[in-house]
Amino acid sequence: MIHFENVGLRYGMGPEILRDMTFDIPKRSFQFLTGPSGAGKTTLLRLLFMSLHPTRGIIHMFGRDLSQIPRAELPMLRRRVGIVFQDFRLLDHLTTYENVALPLRVRGKEESSYRNDVIELLKWVGLGERINVLPAVLSGGEKQRAAIARALMDQPEILLADEPTGNVDPPMARRLLNLFLELNRLGTAVVIATHDLALMDQVDARRMILTEGRLDIYE
Amino acid sequence: MNELSRPKATKSAQSQKPESEQQAQPAGQKQARRVEMRVRPTAPILPPSNIQGNALMVVIAIMAFLACLTLGAVSMVRATASSWQSQISREITIQIKPDDGLDMNAALKKARDLALTFVGTREGTIMDESATARLLEPWLGTGLNLADLPVPRLVIVTIDEKNPPDFAGMRDLLKTEIPQAFLDDHRTWVDRLVSMAHTTVLIGMGVLVLVFTAMILTVIFATRGALSGNRHIVEVLHFVGAESSFVAGEFQKHFLKISIKGSAAGGALAAAMFAIANMWQANSLATPESDQASALFGSFTIGMGGYLGIFATMIVIALLTTLTARFTVMRTIDEIDLIRSDPARSDGLSAS
Numbered sequence: 001m002i003h004f005e006n007v008g009l010r011y012g013m014g015p016e017i018l019r020d021m022t023f024d025i026p027k028r029s030f031q032f033l034t035g036p037s038g039a040g041k042t043t044l045l046r047l048l049f050m051s052l053h054p055t056r057g058i059i060h061m062f063g064r065d066l067s068q069i070p071r072a073e074l075p076m077l078r079r080r081v082g083i084v085f086q087d088f089r090l091l092d093h094l095t096t097y098e099n100v101a102l103p104l105r106v107r108g109k110e111e112s113s114y115r116n117d118v119i120e121l122l123k124w125v126g127l128g129e130r131i132n133v134l135p136a137v138l139s140g141g142e143k144q145r146a147a148i149a150r151a152l153m154d155q156p157e158i159l160l161a162d163e164p165t166g167n168v169d170p171p172m173a174r175r176l177l178n179l180f181l182e183l184n185r186l187g188t189a190v191v192i193a194t195h196d197l198a199l200m201d202q203v204d205a206r207r208m209i210l211t212e213g214r215l216d217i218y219e
Numbered sequence: 220m221n222e223l224s225r226p227k228a229t230k231s232a233q234s235q236k237p238e239s240e241q242q243a244q245p246a247g248q249k250q251a252r253r254v255e256m257r258v259r260p261t262a263p264i265l266p267p268s269n270i271q272g273n274a275l276m277v278v279i280a281i282m283a284f285l286a287c288l289t290l291g292a293v294s295m296v297r298a299t300a301s302s303w304q305s306q307i308s309r310e311i312t313i314q315i316k317p318d319d320g321l322d323m324n325a326a327l328k329k330a331r332d333l334a335l336t337f338v339g340t341r342e343g344t345i346m347d348e349s350a351t352a353r354l355l356e357p358w359l360g361t362g363l364n365l366a367d368l369p370v371p372r373l374v375i376v377t378i379d380e381k382n383p384p385d386f387a388g389m390r391d392l393l394k395t396e397i398p399q400a401f402l403d404d405h406r407t408w409v410d411r412l413v414s415m416a417h418t419t420v421l422i423g424m425g426v427l428v429l430v431f432t433a434m435i436l437t438v439i440f441a442t443r444g445a446l447s448g449n450r451h452i453v454e455v456l457h458f459v460g461a462e463s464s465f466v467a468g469e470f471q472k473h474f475l476k477i478s479i480k481g482s483a484a485g486g487a488l489a490a491a492m493f494a495i496a497n498m499w500q501a502n503s504l505a506t507p508e509s510d511q512a513s514a515l516f517g518s519f520t521i522g523m524g525g526y527l528g529i530f531a532t533m534i535v536i537a538l539l540t541t542l543t544a545r546f547t548v549m550r551t552i553d554e555i556d557l558i559r560s561d562p563a564r565s566d567g568l569s570a571s
Contacts, residue, residue, distance in 0.1 A: 011562050051457075053560050071556065072462075079460035089455050093266045097258045106461035111261055119258075132259055150459065 001027045001157060001189060002048065007057030009043060017043050019213040021057065025158065025191065030184040032200045033193040035210030041193040044210065045160050048191065049083055050074050062157070079103070082151030082188075086163035088143040090135040096122065096146050097131045103154045118153065125149045125179060141172035148179060158189040165199055173199055264456070265449060265469045272473065275441045276481040282434040283485025283536050286427055287529040291493050293423030294525040300416035304409055305380070312403045313374040313393065321399055327374055330400050333392055334376045339384035346373040434536065435543050438474065442547040445470060453552065463556070467548040471541055478540030486533035493521050 002025040009018040017040045025031070025048070033041055046052040050061060059066040061077060069077065090099045097118055098105075104114045122131055125145040135143055144164055151159055161180065165173035177199060184190045191208075194200065200207065207218045313330045317323060331343035346354070351372060352363045359368075378384055386404045393400040446453065456466050497520050521528075558564045 009562050012564075049458075051559060052562060055562055071553075071560075075460050075462045078458075083458050089451075089458065091264070091452060091455055094262055094264075095259065098262055101261075102264070102455070103459040105261075105264070106456060106459055106465050108465070115258065132257075154460070 001025055001062060003058075003060040004047075005058045005060075007047065007054045007059060009040075009047065009052070009055045016055070016213055018047075018054075018210075018215075021215050023208065023215060023217055025189055027157070028184065028187050028189055029206065030181070030190045030203070031192070031206035031208055032203075033191055033208045033210065034195055034197075034200065036195065039210040040213055041195075041210055042162055044215075045083070045162050045191070045193055048158075048160055049081055050078055079107070079154055080157045082154075082156035082159040084144070084147050084151045084159065084161040084164050086166040088135070088147040088167075090143060090146055090150075092135050095132050095134055096127055096138065096142075099135065099146055100149045100153055102150060107154070121149050121153060122146075126175075140167045141169075141175070144168055144172075144176060145179070148176070152183065152188070156188060158191065159183065161190070161192045163194055164192060165194065165196055170198070174202065177202060263469070263472070265452060265473060267473060271441075271444065271448075272477045275437070276477050276484075278437050279434065279478050279481025279536065279540060280485040280488070282430050282437075283482040283533060284489050285485075286430045286532050286536065287486045287489030288492070289423050289426045289430070290528045290532055291489060291521045291525050293420055294521050294528060296419040297416050298520070298522070300412050300419070304412045304416075307405045307412070308409050309377060309380055311376050311378055311386070311405065313376065314371045314401045314403060315374070315397065316371045316399045316401070317369045318399045323372055326397050326399065327372055330393060330397055331374045331376070333396060334374065334384075334389060337384035337389050339379050339382045341377045341379060343374055343376045346375060431536075431539060435539060438478075438540050438543040439547050442470065442474065442544045443551060445473075446548060446551050453555070457556075463549045463552040466552055467545045470548045471545045474544035475537065475541045478537040482533040482536040482540075485536075486529050490526055490529050493525065497521075 004021045004023050007018065007021040008016050010016045021044070033044060035041055043052065047054060047059065050066060053066070061069075062080060064077075091102070094102070100122060101111070101114060101118045104118075105111075119128070119131065122128055125148060127142060127145055127149065130138060130142060130146075135146070138146065144167065148159075148161075148164070151161075159180070164180075165176055168176065173196065180190050180192060181203065209216045209218065311334075313334060315321075315323065315326050315330060327345045331345055334340055335343050348365050351370060352365060355363060355370065386402065390402045393402055453466060456469075
């Protein structure tokens with residue numbers, strides 16, 4: 001589904017943050033992306049989200065060479081990728097329901113056509129009772145589940161999560177992990193960037209370890 | 220697309236719930252819960268309070284007021300000039316200078332008769348001595364005896380504007396028959412008026428262009444400010460796959476509302492000003508103030524065409540503002556996207 005070949009990236013005239021990255025993200029796969037702070041996890045996720053172009057190397061997204069895709073087409077391709085952040089990035093003036101429905105709203109869909117789907121998804125992530133609540137009232141775990149629901153709303157083929165458990169307590173981290181596993185079981189590829197070893201130890205999954213810009217993969 | 224990654228219906232959703240969320244509920248209770256699920260009317264993605272619209276609305280109102288005022292003034296001057304032009308071009312004047320041995324009264328009659336022989340003339344009036352004295356009153360005072368002064372006398376001939384007489388032939392004939400006669404067809408005046416009207420229209424157009432340019436630049440600054448203040452929303456929209464045209468549409472909605480309110484206020488104020496001035500002029504006819512204002516500005520009537528022009532200006536301003544906001548947002552988002560995606564131009568602050 002995603003293929004990186006000899007990808008390297010440097011910011012400005014600085015040193016290479018990522019070096020000689022060659023790997024695949026297969027369909028329906030589950031993997032952790034880990035490494036010390038500053039190793040380039042977020043940069044790699046940005047590359048996976050097509051938000052950043054590599055300085056060198058080739059990236060194939062969904063069978064297409066990224067360098068050959070016009071910029072105007074990128075939003076369409078990004079719709080096949082869901083992304084979740086440590087700081088949730090929910091819009092404070094919108095309710096949980098409106099935040100989760102945002103991906104469908106930007107696609108120009110009528111509210112009546114997706115209302116039930118959004119409510120079902122919110123129930124599925126355990127926010128059925130928090131539909132009309134603003135993010136300020138939600139707990140950290142609830143915010144993260146709302147952010148996950150938003151990322152899943154348009155049925156992405158891959159979900160990228162950047163430190164999704166960074167702002168929640170261990171029991172909630174466990175619940176979120178279960179949510180990701182359930183999602184993967186249903187067919188979505190998942191990449192979780194984390195440096196939480198305890199979280200990774202709970203699942204026997206592929207580990208992509210970034211150290212000083214280089215990537216080692218343990219299947 | 221992966222159809223299984225998301226619950227689509229209640230049944231499947233319940234069966235696919237994560238274990239932590241699985242709850243056994245009687246069917247009736249589930250039905251009741253479903254009925255209770257109500258959501259508020261969808262809030263705008265861009266909250267109106269996030270755009271500092273009041274100052275922009277006042278600026279647009281002022282610009283609309285100035286644009287409409289300019290348009291009204293131009294239309295007023297054109298109407299006045301055109302009325303003067305038609306008044307002046309309806310008549311010609313034959314001037315006869317006094318000369319030794321010239322019988323002025325006979326010369327005046329002869330000149331009138333000669334003029335009336337031409338096709339296109341309608342009526343000839345000899346300006347008598349008292350009328351000539353009144354004409355000179357502002358400069359020479361009252362009680363003037365024309366016999367003491369070598370004052371030229373005038374014959375006013377009204378003509379058919381649509382079928383004017385042969386001025387050159389008339390001029391030649393008069394010169395031959397009465398060498399002291401001089402025919403003035405007011406061409407010089409008419410030409411000056413036409414050129415004045417054209418100049419006024421050009422100045423008005425120039426002012427309109429300046430007003431529109433200032434307004435576009437103001438909207439560009441305001442849009443960039445609004446984008447900068449709502450950067451977090453733009454970022455989230457980027458991450459959920461919004462195209463720049465969608466984001467531009469969200470900003471466009473706000474700027475359309477602001478510009479419609481601003482241009483309506485400015486245009487209505489300008490239209491009200493013309494209407495009040497017109498009413499004042501109509502109610503104070505033949506007073507010194509009104510005469511003075513009429514002499515300076517002509518009639519304050521701008522007519523239906525003028526009011527339609529003001530309405531059109533309001534629409535143009537609203538459209539210009541909206542389109543400017545749209546293009547500015549699209550361009551700025553493209554710039555942001557370009558910088559964000561180019562590691563050579565990115566500072567890498569968001570990297571870990």
